[in-house]
Amino acid sequence: MGLELMAESTAESSTEEDGLTPVKPAEAELLIVTGMSGAGRSTASDALEDHGWYVVENLPPQMLGTLAELVSHAPQSIPKLAVVMDVRSKALFADIRAALRALEASGVTFRVLFLDASDDVLVRRFEQGRRPHPLQAGGRILDGIAAERELLKELRDSSDLVLDTSSLNVHGLATAITELFTETGPIAIRLNIMSFGFKYGLPVDANYVADVRFIPNPHWVPALRPHTGLDQDVSEYVLGAEGVPNFVERYVLALEPVLEGYRRENKHYATIAVGCTGGKHRSVAVAMELSKRLAQYPRVTVTTTHRDLGRE
Template identity: 80%
Template sequence: MTQTEDLTPVKPTESELLVVTGMSGAGRSTAANALEDHGWYVVENLPPQMLVTLTDLVSRMPQSIPKLAVVVDVRSKALFSDIRDALTHLSASGVSFRVLFLDASDDVLVRRFEQGRRPHPLQGDGRILDGIATEREVLHELKEMSTMVVETTDLNVHELATDITEYFSASGPIVLRLNVMSFGFKYGLPVDANFVADVRFIPNPHWVPQLRPLTGMDQEVSDFVLVDSGAEEFVERYVHALEPVLAGYRRENKHYATIAVGCTGGKHRSVAVSAELAKRLAQLPMVTVTTSHRDLGRE
């Protein structure tokens, strides 16, 4: 990756404008998806002639679309030839914008097109390499004008999405959002669980008359569940086992995960353990945690 100017995030009063372009097969769609996931309004395959008009419309409602990303490509050389004029016009009009250029080596681009079994948009009757060479010639000047060039030769789609997130998300590096959900096995497994923990090994407060009407949200039940039952050790070891998994999720650009904790009815043990587990997980770096209790309140 090469950078041609400082990319320290700026919080302008007007909408932010990012023009995303680069070589076909270098990852424009992946970059667009990552930007969209982090609050950018993304317009793909916009003819350059419409860039000024779109920017003018967005500038009139900056609160509605504070971050606009426009993806332009070279599928039509005749249309793309106007991109420099459009950017020059924006500069002359005082519009602040950045240009992100995605690139990759010829051999990697060829391999990606062959794996996708699609022709290069500019190859015509020639080879993929002919299309790549033509595209490099057309894009040469725009690459020189770019604010940032990202080399994707050695990046897979997850790594590229992670890089785009770190460069253009206001929150910086990916924060993994975890939902720790309690549930009752007798009502079925949660369909969206990434992990399921069974805490039915813990003595059941249901059989203690004074605890039966309470829930795992009550301190008396929580103390009963977590003290002298092995639950504390279970939670500590479970968090330790999850740490490399959650780190891997962030590397693979996974934003959400659900950890389901189940007991028989979802009222006592699973609720208390979920609360303790969420408290421990919240101490990990780049993780935010919420709790939910699917079956709490059911008879």
């Protein structure tokens, strides 16, 4: 079934007795916010609260199931609940995993947002705040970060959304949270199409990575070198190269069953990264074209970011 046929009904079929169409009761939204210490949980919490979410911070994991059950029975009272949880010890982490497994078993619908950042950014944030990492004990900040990464690996891998905050300040993170969690209406999937340069490293939050270094590089064309993939001359050069139209078309088609699967699994967000050498020409032009095509699908919203555009 094509993606264009995926529109879902919000009501069940009419009953033979009265001819009425019973509407399925609305469900409360439950969001679990977790991640690396220093990655921005407090900022995310404030942003969610500003946009109507009821936020509970530092909830003991053992109470998560009880709170979720209360909200699920009265979704109109707290339609949007965000629970912010951190990992301060190995014992507490085991409790978080057990609590999430219990939620899954109970049938409660929830999403997990995992905030992450690179080690050097996390070190800088702890040093600026003049506070130790909660798991560093008598060692270095990096030791605490390494210990926390190891503890959180499984949780990170199973999260619905991993958001890399390395390049975001407080205002940038608040904006990202706003864009992700304040949309209303029947939008099921949000896609972030990100261009990047391989020489600066892979994006840590990418769900899919497309390598477009097979395309002739405009960097070696003197007239195009100063421009970027946002400029028409570069875009036409890149998208008109041999094999590129076929690649773009097939890549979009290959994503259709992925998006359908995300809908079935209640996954709401994905990052598709498009990389070239420096993140200036080819990846930018292809990312823009992919964004344009994917935005045409129903119940899909698309944002486009260019991670390395502007770097030397």
